[in-house]
Amino acid sequence: MECPRCKADNPDNAVYCKKCGMIVYGFVPLDSPALAAPRQQIVRTIRGRDSSDVIFPEWWAFIPLILFAISIAISIAIALLSISSFSIGFMGNSPTTVMTQYLPFYAVEIGYSMTYSVILGYLAYKLVSRENNHYLREKRLKKAMVDFFDRAAGSPERKNQLSREISNLSLSYEDEPKRRNPLLWAMVFIVPSAVSNIYSLATFGALYNWSYSDPMDFASIMGILMISMLILLMAVIFLILEFYMFHFLGKTLKEHETKWHAFVYNSNLLLSKVGFPAQERMSATKIHSRDTIVYVICTIFTLGLFMLFWWYCLVKDPNEHLAQQQEFEGHLLKVLS
Numbered sequence: 001m002e003c004p005r006c007k008a009d010n011p012d013n014a015v016y017c018k019k020c021g022m023i024v025y026g027f028v029p030l031d032s033p034a035l036a037a038p039r040q041q042i043v044r045t046i047r048g049r050d051s052s053d054v055i056f057p058e059w060w061a062f063i064p065l066i067l068f069a070i071s072i073a074i075s076i077a078i079a080l081l082s083i084s085s086f087s088i089g090f091m092g093n094s095p096t097t098v099m100t101q102y103l104p105f106y107a108v109e110i111g112y113s114m115t116y117s118v119i120l121g122y123l124a125y126k127l128v129s130r131e132n133n134h135y136l137r138e139k140r141l142k143k144a145m146v147d148f149f150d151r152a153a154g155s156p157e158r159k160n161q162l163s164r165e166i167s168n169l170s171l172s173y174e175d176e177p178k179r180r181n182p183l184l185w186a187m188v189f190i191v192p193s194a195v196s197n198i199y200s201l202a203t204f205g206a207l208y209n210w211s212y213s214d215p216m217d218f219a220s221i222m223g224i225l226m227i228s229m230l231i232l233l234m235a236v237i238f239l240i241l242e243f244y245m246f247h248f249l250g251k252t253l254k255e256h257e258t259k260w261h262a263f264v265y266n267s268n269l270l271l272s273k274v275g276f277p278a279q280e281r282m283s284a285t286k287i288h289s290r291d292t293i294v295y296v297i298c299t300i301f302t303l304g305l306f307m308l309f310w311w312y313c314l315v316k317d318p319n320e321h322l323a324q325q326q327e328f329e330g331h332l333l334k335v336l337s
């Protein structure tokens, strides 16, 4: 019988390999039909990555930055254009005339603000659903690997020899992160913008019909003030939710990645113990830990600018993890299929 580790030829009744000392008794040949089903299962879960593990194009990381730059450009253009048109039209004209002049600028502002939040919502949707799908698929892969090594171990003696790595492997898929609803997290970006735009439209309409001769009473001014405060409060609550989404996306990925490294390490040990070549070159670059508290403070002190970098990390970090995972899975495919 050939030793699975060093390929030395041993007598058929040997318990230990005479050359390297590996237990060869009870060895299940790698081409045995007993291993065919778990091997296929592993190959199937890896192939499933085409739909679950999407590496986003690099420019996606810059989408929030691009949106922000466009909104700054629009604001400047509107400010310049409205200053020049107001100076001609404001004197002696009714608010309705002035606002009619302002209407096209206002429409652009509202339209862009909605587009902005819908695109961010879409990005949030993609980020949350990508993590969901990836974790689910990886759990299936890990289960299939445990099943495979369990069967490949063969005799109780060999099982004993592999038991530590196999139990480490099964640990690596326990308490996987919970699934999040991607649509709900997309709404966290769309709803506050929709509400404040509707409110802005309503105020615009009210001002449009208002004339100088008909001054607003105290109650309606207080009403407008109250609603404005409520809108502000809503914006703060939604901002906290956005921070929370950033927090859990980063944190679950980091925890997941730590388990992934343990999984690769134990899988490689097991592969070589049952006679497969282990992966020769392992890239072990780790994703940065992103400290939520520090990032929130940075966001506040930069008046939100830092959030653009945070978005960038949320696109880039999972991309890196998925690329690294594909490398190892490519090796698995090569030796198992």
Ligand SMILES: [Zn+2]
Residues within 6 Å of the ligand: 003, 004, 005, 006, 007, 008, 017, 018, 019, 020, 021, 022
């Ligand atoms: Zn040997």
Ligand SMILES: [Zn+2]
Residues within 6 Å of the ligand: 134, 138, 256, 260, 321, 325
């Ligand atoms: Zn993974």
